[in-house]
Amino acid sequence: MGDGRDYSQFQEGRHLNYWAVDETAQREIERVYDAEDFAYAEPKLAELGAIIGNTVADNADYIDTHGPELHTYDKHGNVQNFVRYPAEQFENERLVYETGLIADCFRAPPEREEPLPLTHFLSMFYLLTYAEGSGFGCPVAMTAGAAHVLELFDDGSLSAYYEALTSREHDEMIEGAMFLTEEQGGSDVGANETTAEYDEAADCWRLTGEKWFCSNIDAEGTLALARTPDAPDGTEGLSMFLVPHGDPDDGVLTKGRRRAFDGPPPVDAVNDQLYRRLKDKLGTTAVPTGEVEFEDTKAYLVGEEQNGFKQMTEMLNLERLSNATGACGIMGRALLESKIHAATREAFGDTIDQYPLMRADLVDMAVDHEAATAFTFEAARLFAEREQAVREGEDAEETYRLMRLLIPIAKLRTARMAIDTTSYAMEIQGGNGYVEEFVTNRLLRDAQVLPIWEGTENILALDVLRALEREDAHEPFMAAMQDRLDGIDHPALDAHAELVEEEYQQLTMALGDLATADGEYAQLTAKRLSNYIFDVFTAALLLEQAQKQLADGEGRLALVARRFIDRELADQQGRGITSGDRFPLEHFDAVVRFASVAPDELLEQARADD
Known part of the structure; x- marks a missing residue:
C-alpha cells in the first residue's frame, strides 16, 4: 500500500481544483449520474472546481469582511431599497452562474437535447460550498428553488421570470429568494399574517405585511406566502406569490438592467416595499438578510390559490437538500484545510499528522465526511429521479416516499456534523484558526446557520414522523x-x-x-x-x-x-x-x-x- 495523496504539497486549501482533490465527491457524484450524463458533466465539474478553488475562494474571504450594505433611502428621503455589493460579489456571481450551475438542469445545454438531472445542480453546488458555504450559496440555492417551483406550478404567466431565473447569461438572469418567516410565527408558518388583495386595475395582487428574516433581500424574484380574503386560518389558507424587486410594469428587472443604472435604480423603477434593515449576523456575510415591509406591494399568484404551503414544501425539499449538500461541502473544505495543516505544521521535530491523536482525529473527520456525503447524495439521487419522473408524466410514488424520509434526516444530521467538523478544524489550526485571516473561523460561522435554515432539528424530526405516519415511508x-x-x-x-x-x-x-x-x-x-x-x-x-x-x-x-x-x-x-x-x-x-x-x-x- 502506498502513502496516497501528499497534502504537504499544498500551502493551504486554496489555489487548487476542489474537484480534483476530493475523491469522495468524485465517487459519490459519479454514482448518482447515469454514465452518459456523467461523461458530459465531469468536465463542467472540473471547470467549476478550478474556478471555486482559485478566484471564488479568494473573493469569498474579501466579501466576508466587506459585505453588502443597505441604503434604504436616497438623499431626498425616498425609498430606494438599494443594496451595495463589493465588485468581488458580482465577479463570483458571473463566474458561477455562467457555468450553467442552475441553467443546465432546467434548460437543455446547447450540446444536449434534454436538461441534466437536478443531481447536477447539487453536485455543482457542493463544489461552490467549499468556498461559499452559506453566504453566496444561499442565493444560488434559492434561485434554483424558485425556478423549481415555477417549473412545477406556473401556468406560463410567469414565463419571463422563469426564463430569467434559468438564464446562462448573467446580464439576463435574476436571483430568487423565499420570504417565509414572520416575527410572530417563526417555524409556525400557519401563523402567517401577511395578506393579499387582488387589484383589478393593475391586474396583480397587492401584499401587505412584514417578513422578519429575509435572505437575499433584494432578489429580483422573491417567493412569499400570504393569505387571500376569506381564506381559512393555518397553512391551508396560504397562497404563494412572486414579488419582483423591480416595478413589474416595466418588465423583469434583470441583473444587466440593474447595473445599467448610474448608481441605485430610480425610485419609480422598484416595487413598493420597504427594506427596513439588514441583520447583523454571526456569519453568511455574503447574503444580505433583513426585514421587509410589504404595503400594497405588487405580486403575482403562483399556481393555485390556497395551495401555497404545498408548493412551498416542494421548494423546501430542494432547499433542504441544498442545505445538506452545503454542509458536506463545508466539511470537505474544513477537512482539506486540516489535512494540509497537519501535513505541513511541525511540532516536536515532526509534522503533526504523524502523532496518534491527530491521526485519530483526521481519520474520524474523513469518515464523517464520507458518511455525510454518501447519505446526502443518495437522497439527492432519489429527489432527481422523482423530479425526472414528474417531468415525463410518470409515477414515482415509491421513490417519493423514501425521499420524503431521507431528505429531512440528511439536513438534520449533516448540519450538526458540519458544525462539529469546522469547530475541530479551527482547533487543528491552533490560534490561527480563531483569526479572521484564516478561513476556518468563517467555515464555522457559516456552518452554524445550517441547523436553523429550512427547519430546525426539532422541526425536521417531526417531519420524519409525518413521513412515516402519512406516507408509510x-x-x-x-x-x-x-x-x-x-x-x-x-x-x-x-x-x-x-x-x-x-x-x-x-x-x-x-x-x-x-x-x-x-x-x-x-x-x-x-x-x-x-x-x-x-x-x-x-x-x-x-x-x-x-x-x-x-x-x-x-x-x-x-x-x-x-x-x-x-x-x-x-x-x-x-x-x-x-x-x-x-x-x-x-x-x-x-x-x-x-x-x-x-x-x-x-x-x-x-x-x-x-
Whole structure:
C-alpha cells in the first residue's frame, strides 16, 4: 500500500481544483449520474472546481469582511431599497452562474437535447460550498428553488421570470429568494399574517405585511406566502406569490438592467416595499438578510390559490437538500484545510499528522465526511429521479416516499456534523484558526446557520414522523435496506454486515413500537429515531459501495465502512479504551490520504480478528 495523496504539497486549501482533490465527491457524484450524463458533466465539474478553488475562494474571504450594505433611502428621503455589493460579489456571481450551475438542469445545454438531472445542480453546488458555504450559496440555492417551483406550478404567466431565473447569461438572469418567516410565527408558518388583495386595475395582487428574516433581500424574484380574503386560518389558507424587486410594469428587472443604472435604480423603477434593515449576523456575510415591509406591494399568484404551503414544501425539499449538500461541502473544505495543516505544521521535530491523536482525529473527520456525503447524495439521487419522473408524466410514488424520509434526516444530521467538523478544524489550526485571516473561523460561522435554515432539528424530526405516519415511508425504507444488506457477501465485510443487520432489526422494532405509541412519546423520541435511521442506512450504503469497490480490487471504502459502523453502531466496553483498537494508526494513509488497499489485506485482518 502506498502513502496516497501528499497534502504537504499544498500551502493551504486554496489555489487548487476542489474537484480534483476530493475523491469522495468524485465517487459519490459519479454514482448518482447515469454514465452518459456523467461523461458530459465531469468536465463542467472540473471547470467549476478550478474556478471555486482559485478566484471564488479568494473573493469569498474579501466579501466576508466587506459585505453588502443597505441604503434604504436616497438623499431626498425616498425609498430606494438599494443594496451595495463589493465588485468581488458580482465577479463570483458571473463566474458561477455562467457555468450553467442552475441553467443546465432546467434548460437543455446547447450540446444536449434534454436538461441534466437536478443531481447536477447539487453536485455543482457542493463544489461552490467549499468556498461559499452559506453566504453566496444561499442565493444560488434559492434561485434554483424558485425556478423549481415555477417549473412545477406556473401556468406560463410567469414565463419571463422563469426564463430569467434559468438564464446562462448573467446580464439576463435574476436571483430568487423565499420570504417565509414572520416575527410572530417563526417555524409556525400557519401563523402567517401577511395578506393579499387582488387589484383589478393593475391586474396583480397587492401584499401587505412584514417578513422578519429575509435572505437575499433584494432578489429580483422573491417567493412569499400570504393569505387571500376569506381564506381559512393555518397553512391551508396560504397562497404563494412572486414579488419582483423591480416595478413589474416595466418588465423583469434583470441583473444587466440593474447595473445599467448610474448608481441605485430610480425610485419609480422598484416595487413598493420597504427594506427596513439588514441583520447583523454571526456569519453568511455574503447574503444580505433583513426585514421587509410589504404595503400594497405588487405580486403575482403562483399556481393555485390556497395551495401555497404545498408548493412551498416542494421548494423546501430542494432547499433542504441544498442545505445538506452545503454542509458536506463545508466539511470537505474544513477537512482539506486540516489535512494540509497537519501535513505541513511541525511540532516536536515532526509534522503533526504523524502523532496518534491527530491521526485519530483526521481519520474520524474523513469518515464523517464520507458518511455525510454518501447519505446526502443518495437522497439527492432519489429527489432527481422523482423530479425526472414528474417531468415525463410518470409515477414515482415509491421513490417519493423514501425521499420524503431521507431528505429531512440528511439536513438534520449533516448540519450538526458540519458544525462539529469546522469547530475541530479551527482547533487543528491552533490560534490561527480563531483569526479572521484564516478561513476556518468563517467555515464555522457559516456552518452554524445550517441547523436553523429550512427547519430546525426539532422541526425536521417531526417531519420524519409525518413521513412515516402519512406516507408509510418505512415500507420503501425497509425494502431499500434489505436489498442492500442482501447484496453484501464479501468475507472482509461479514462481521460488520452482521452487526448492521442486527441494528436494522432493532430499528424495525423501534419503528413498530412508535407506530402504536402516543403522540407525545413519539415526538419525544423523534430526534433519536432520525439519527438512528441515518446511522443504519448510511452503514448499509457504505457497505454496498465497499462491496463494489472490493470486487474491483480496492479495499479503502471497506475500511471507511468498518470504522463508521464500529464507531456509531457497535457496543464498546470501557468506551473502547480497553479494545486495543489501532485503526487510525494502521489505516491512516488509506482513509485520510486515499492510499490504495488490497482486499487480501482486509481478509488477513479479518482472520486475525477472529
